[in-house]
Amino acid sequence: MEHAADPDLVRDAKRGDEAAFTSLLRPLLEPAYRLAAGMLQDRQLAEDAVQEAAVKAWQKIHRLREGTAMRPWFFGIVANQCRTTRRGRWWSVLKTGAEQRGAESPDEEAVRGIDLRNALKRLRPEQRLVVVLYFYLDLPLEEIATITKASFAAVRGRLYRGIRELKADFPITEVQA
Amino acid sequence: MNREDALRSEIHQVLDPITGPTPELLPGIVQRLRPVSRRRPLLAIGQVAVVLGILIVGAVVFSTHRAPVRGPAPVTTSPITPIVAGPGADIAWITSQQSSGGSYTGDIVTGVDPSGHVVGRINARDELRSPDGSHLYALVDGGLDVYSAVDGHKEQTIRLQSVSFGEPMLSADGRYLTVVGGSPSTTLQLVDLSAGRAVASTNVAAPADGVGLVVGAHAEHVYVVGATIAKFAFDGATLRAQQRQTGHTLACDGLVVGGANSAGGLPFRVLADGHTLVAFCPSDGRVTWFDLDTMAVTHEVAVGQRNPFWVSPVFSPDGNTLYLHEGGTGALHAVDLIHQTVKSTKVASADNNPLAWLRSLLVTDAYAGSISRTAAVSPDGTWLFTVGAFSAPGGATLVHLPDLAVKGQWLPEVSLHSVWVSADGRTIYLLENGDQLRVLRTDGSQVAKLPLPAYTDTFIVPTIP
Numbered sequence: 001m002e003h004a005a006d007p008d009l010v011r012d013a014k015r016g017d018e019a020a021f022t023s024l025l026r027p028l029l030e031p032a033y034r035l036a037a038g039m040l041q042d043r044q045l046a047e048d049a050v051q052e053a054a055v056k057a058w059q060k061i062h063r064l065r066e067g068t069a070m071r072p073w074f075f076g077i078v079a080n081q082c083r084t085t086r087r088g089r090w091w092s093v094l095k096t097g098a099e100q101r102g103a104e105s106p107d108e109e110a111v112r113g114i115d116l117r118n119a120l121k122r123l124r125p126e127q128r129l130v131v132v133l134y135f136y137l138d139l140p141l142e143e144i145a146t147i148t149k150a151s152f153a154a155v156r157g158r159l160y161r162g163i164r165e166l167k168a169d170f171p172i173t174e175v176q177a
Numbered sequence: 178m179n180r181e182d183a184l185r186s187e188i189h190q191v192l193d194p195i196t197g198p199t200p201e202l203l204p205g206i207v208q209r210l211r212p213v214s215r216r217r218p219l220l221a222i223g224q225v226a227v228v229l230g231i232l233i234v235g236a237v238v239f240s241t242h243r244a245p246v247r248g249p250a251p252v253t254t255s256p257i258t259p260i261v262a263g264p265g266a267d268i269a270w271i272t273s274q275q276s277s278g279g280s281y282t283g284d285i286v287t288g289v290d291p292s293g294h295v296v297g298r299i300n301a302r303d304e305l306r307s308p309d310g311s312h313l314y315a316l317v318d319g320g321l322d323v324y325s326a327v328d329g330h331k332e333q334t335i336r337l338q339s340v341s342f343g344e345p346m347l348s349a350d351g352r353y354l355t356v357v358g359g360s361p362s363t364t365l366q367l368v369d370l371s372a373g374r375a376v377a378s379t380n381v382a383a384p385a386d387g388v389g390l391v392v393g394a395h396a397e398h399v400y401v402v403g404a405t406i407a408k409f410a411f412d413g414a415t416l417r418a419q420q421r422q423t424g425h426t427l428a429c430d431g432l433v434v435g436g437a438n439s440a441g442g443l444p445f446r447v448l449a450d451g452h453t454l455v456a457f458c459p460s461d462g463r464v465t466w467f468d469l470d471t472m473a474v475t476h477e478v479a480v481g482q483r484n485p486f487w488v489s490p491v492f493s494p495d496g497n498t499l500y501l502h503e504g505g506t507g508a509l510h511a512v513d514l515i516h517q518t519v520k521s522t523k524v525a526s527a528d529n530n531p532l533a534w535l536r537s538l539l540v541t542d543a544y545a546g547s548i549s550r551t552a553a554v555s556p557d558g559t560w561l562f563t564v565g566a567f568s569a570p571g572g573a574t575l576v577h578l579p580d581l582a583v584k585g586q587w588l589p590e591v592s593l594h595s596v597w598v599s600a601d602g603r604t605i606y607l608l609e610n611g612d613q614l615r616v617l618r619t620d621g622s623q624v625a626k627l628p629l630p631a632y633t634d635t636f637i638v639p640t641i642p
Contacts, residue, residue: 018210022203030199037196047200054206117191124460135188142276150486151634152274156281160342161386163184 005070013061021058024070029054031071031137032078038132039082041121053081072146079129079147119166127162130155263311265326266600267291270299270306270313270637271614273630285630286313286637288329291604293616293625297329303343306637307351307370310600313637314354316343321354321368337366337375347640348391349447355389357381357401365389365401365409367416379416381407383423388432390454390642392447392469400469402454404430408472422472427465428458443642444490448514449497455514457490457499464499464512476517480510489551489565492641493578494558500578504551504565504594507574511581522581524563524574550595550635554578556602564593564607573607573617587621597636608633 005024012020029050036046036053057077064073120128126148133144145155268291272284283302290296301315301322312332313324321335343358354368363381367389368374381387387403399416401407408420432445445456447469454467466476480501482488487505492498499512502524511520551565561576572588573596588607593615595608604624607615612633616624 018207021210022207025206026203029202033199033202034192034196038192041192041195043195043197043200046196047202050202051205051209054202055209058210113187113191116187117195120188120191131188132192135185136192138185141281152276152281152632153272153284153634164342164386166184 004067005064007066010061010064010066010070014064018058021061025054025057025074028071028074032075035075035078035132035137036082038120038136039079039125039128040085041117045085049081049085050078053078056081069143069146072143075133075147076149082129083125116166123162123165127158127165130158131162131166134159262600263307263309263326265312265328266310266639267604268296268310268326269597269599269604269606269614269616270304270326270329271606271608271629272304272634272637273612274632274634275300275630276632284634286329287629288326289606289614289616289627291599291616291624293627295627296327299324299329299331303345304637305345305347305354306639307347308349308639308641309351310639312351314345314347316345316356321345321356323370323373333373335368335370335373335375337368338364338378340364340366342386344386344388346389346391346642348396349642350394353391353396355391355399357387357389357403363387363401365399365416367391367396367399367411377411377414377416379409379418383407383421384431386431390432390447390469392451398469400454402427402432402456406467406472408469420472426474427456427467428463428477429456429460432456443640446492446496446499446642449495453514455499457488457501459486459488459490462488462501464501466514466517478512478517478519480512480519480521481508483508489549491550491552491554491561493554494556496641498558500552500554500561502552502561502563502565504549504563507563509552509561509563509576509581511578520581524561524576524581524583550597550638553596553598553605553638555598556600562596562598562605564596573605585621587617588615588623591615595635597638600639606636608635 009020009024013024032050032053033046036049037043040046040049053074057074064070120131123131129148130144133139133147134141141152141155141159145152148155269289271287271289273287274284275282283300284304286299286301286304288296288298299313303316305314306312306326311326313326315322315324317334319339320337323332323335324330325332337356340356340358343356345354345356347354352369352371354370356366356368357363364378365381366375366378369376381401384401384403384405384407387401390400390402392398392400395413396411399409399411406422406426407418409416410419444459445454447454452469454469455464456467457464461479462482463477463479465474468475482503483506488501488503491500491502493500497513497515499514501510501512507524509522509524549565552561552563554561559578561578563574563576564571570590570592572586572591573593574583575585576582577584592610593607594610597606603619605617605619607617609615612629612631613626614629615626618624
């Protein structure tokens with residue numbers, strides 16, 4: 001589980017110290033961007049979402065309670081921003097619709113990649129969020145539960161359902177170590 | 178490399194090219210911080226000034242036209258009519274989730290009686306409670322454990338076919354239990370609990386993910402409801418596929434979002450006519466009527482909700498009304514399931530904090546989680562107890578259901594997230610943030626306050642599909 005944010009930095013940030021806030025934020029931007037990219041599957045949208053989330057975090061920093069870890073709190077804001085982005089840009093549903101395989105037969109690995117990407121897109125947003133946090137950001141389920149404000153059981157259920165939906169669309173090859 | 182690692186590796190291979198190198202984000206963010214931080218206090222001050230002005234004018238007008246508001250009179254919610262319940266039905270059973278190395282390992286389930294004493298503890302997972310409240314059921318590998326709700330002792334283990342991700346469900350009379358799940362193909366298993374054995378099983382084929390729904394005194398029909406609906410006939414010995422409905426069926430592509438007991442209850446029920454299934458979808462707030470005979474959706478209504486998973490569904494004891502309580506806003510919708518009408522009102526926090534509504538102007542929340550059990554109906558159907566200001570104090574609100582009027586409030590300074598009423602209606606159990614349980618009588622007097630194991634989740638309430 002993530003450690004609590006530096007209390008001195010949090011206190012200074014709450015007083016309006018931008019440098020303290022950016023110190024808290026800096027180590028989180030790279031994984032936050034990966035989270036947004038995984039959710040939105042679009043670099044520009046991901047960049048915008050993280051920037052927007054950072055501004056919202058600044059506006060809400062007074063709500064960060066003492067002893068609370070910064071990472072799940074900020075990732076929760078990023079996840080919400082991704083949802084807002086998806087809702088606001090309705091046309092992106094068309095844009096991010098399932099990719100077609102090319103007329104020419106690509107190699108098997110490329111096909112599997114397209115299939116998996118399409119399967120990820122088809123996941124419900126709450127399932128995709130859990131899948132991205134667990135498999136792409138390698139976060140523990142406890143922290144994912146904090147980020148998603150869901151119970152441990154709900155997160156576990158979403159993850160299993162997400163995996164099952166991915167498996168239904170994408171045959172996973174058992175790889176021997 | 179195991180399957181999980183293989184999938185992780187594949188997901189990295191797919192997403193890494195999309196993500197690419199992380200762009201330089203901080204300069205753009207820093208640029209946006211200053212103007213925001215300067216404008217914000219002025220904006221907030223302006224908003225508050227406007228609101229205060231409105232409130233002052235409103236208060237003057239109000240005071241000249243209305244008598245002073247008195248505090249709520251003492252309210253008792255003792256039941257008018259007794260209900261039939263089994264032994265242990267007044268004991269609350271509460272789950273606390275356990276984990277090891279970041280992985281869910283099961284629940285500690287604690288039983289607390291109306292005097293506030295712990296009567297037993299169970300280690301289990303995927304729990305259900307019988308409709309009469311007398312037994313608890315938990316799936317285990319290759320079986321079903323049956324516990325007494327009186328003290329939590331294990332009465333028996335019923336052997337089942339081993340399934341992965343099994344979804345258990347009880348029949349309305351508590352005689353039958355179904356388990357849907359398995360790998361690679363989905364299996365429906367029907368268990369006769371009175372006989373203590375599995376009596377039939379069949380391959381479902383589709384839907385891959387669903388809940389078993391038993392209809393008829395002798396389980397004459399069993400439906401598997403998921404993204405599609407499959408209907409099976411049971412002749413006492415075998416299950417036979419009878420009909421299959423594909424395509425759009427229910428709003429949520431299934432009956433339960435987030436597990437069988439995710440709402441601390443169920444978001445669906447079969448009406449007294451025996452063939453109308455009503456299901457609430459917590460994702461989009463739609464209530465769907467589905468005719469199990471014709472296998473078709475017959476009606477749908479949508480209630481407004483601020484966010485998915487904010488609304489806690491609870492049925493009236495006669496099953497004719499569905500109450501939908503939105504914990505974050507205090508909105509309450511009473512859906513008449515017979516006449517298919519909706520009556521909406523607002524309860525709870527708005528009455529206590531005159532500025533509460535202001536929050537909705539300044540704050541946009543999203544709460545994409547499972548459903549908290551923020552409402553419970555008294556067994557006689559007269560009272561609704563609601564909680565749930567999402568980590569904010571607010572206590573419990575007593576709503577008189579015949580007129581949907583707020584009649585009282587308990588513990589207004591306490592942050593509560595779940596509520597359950599005992600089968601006799603004389604004890605109200607409230608889960609408080611911080612893994613605390615409060616036990617109250619119907620006059621609001623507190624019997625006990627006790628700590629529970631960490632990560633307390635919800636009540637295991639009687640399952641009445």
